[in-house]
Amino acid sequence: MNQAIVLINVFTVAPENQLRLIDLLTKATEESVKFIEGFIAATLHKSVDGTKVTMYAQWRSREDYENMRKNAVASPYLEEALQFAQFDMGMYEIVRQFEAEQP
Template sequence: MPAIAKHNDVLTVIIIFAVEPARQQELIDAIVEFLEVVKQQPGFVSSSIHKSIDGVRVMNYAQWQNQEAYQAFISNTQVQAKGEKLREFQIHEYHRYEVVVSLPDNATLKIAKGGLIHLAEFRVKPENQMRLVELEREYLPLGLQNPGLISGNFHRSLDGVHNINYGQWRSFADFEELVKDPKYKPLSEYWQGLAENEFHLYEVVHTEPSD
């Protein structure tokens, strides 16, 4: 079963596709088919496929042993040709990440099929990225006062222009409670002036290795 690498012992690659709702499942099937090839590549650790509840996003949360292994994979033209079908779909965001904040300390960080995820994307200038990380670390304990939030996991893109919060939830009703409760309002404001924010709610639909 895949797990979020809290101590950055792997390279995390997050690919987010923008898709028409009518083709969301087609894209998921194409990724899963390609994974049969990908999982055989040296240095592959895991892949977790997520579909957004609104139907307009598909996200692959992948892990590799290191950057060298991942670079060898994407440079292998024979392997990449096996994923030709994926080129029919638009990539919304694609970056390499390290996990920089993960709370609570005793959280279960397994990624399992059926898991409910809030993915918040922050587009940021490189000079503001680490300040945003500091604020994420400061404000995450407030979010964790909601008992429905299992863990918050902030990722910093290695190119300096993107941060992601991968929040694991017990139910979407718990997330909606956070949105509505005034005491959590600072969570929608701390990044103002530093980043542009977009979020979607996802369900984990496939994991490799399987759970």
């Protein structure tokens, strides 16, 4: 049984490269990643101090994510990002989700 997974990827950059990385990750997602089978959604975040960019991405399964990593169309974007940013990937399973109480 495949279980959906979440990737929380944290990139560390020099503040002058934060927007460059956001643009690159946006392009990668808009032009290739979102069309790969198993992709559910992604959210891009930037730190207020300019040194981090974090992407939260949901995939239908670990296998789907691994297939994306092998995809020749998607991989050049990560290679380019690694030229000016450090990358720390975390793979997670959703345990529980909390929502605000409605009055």
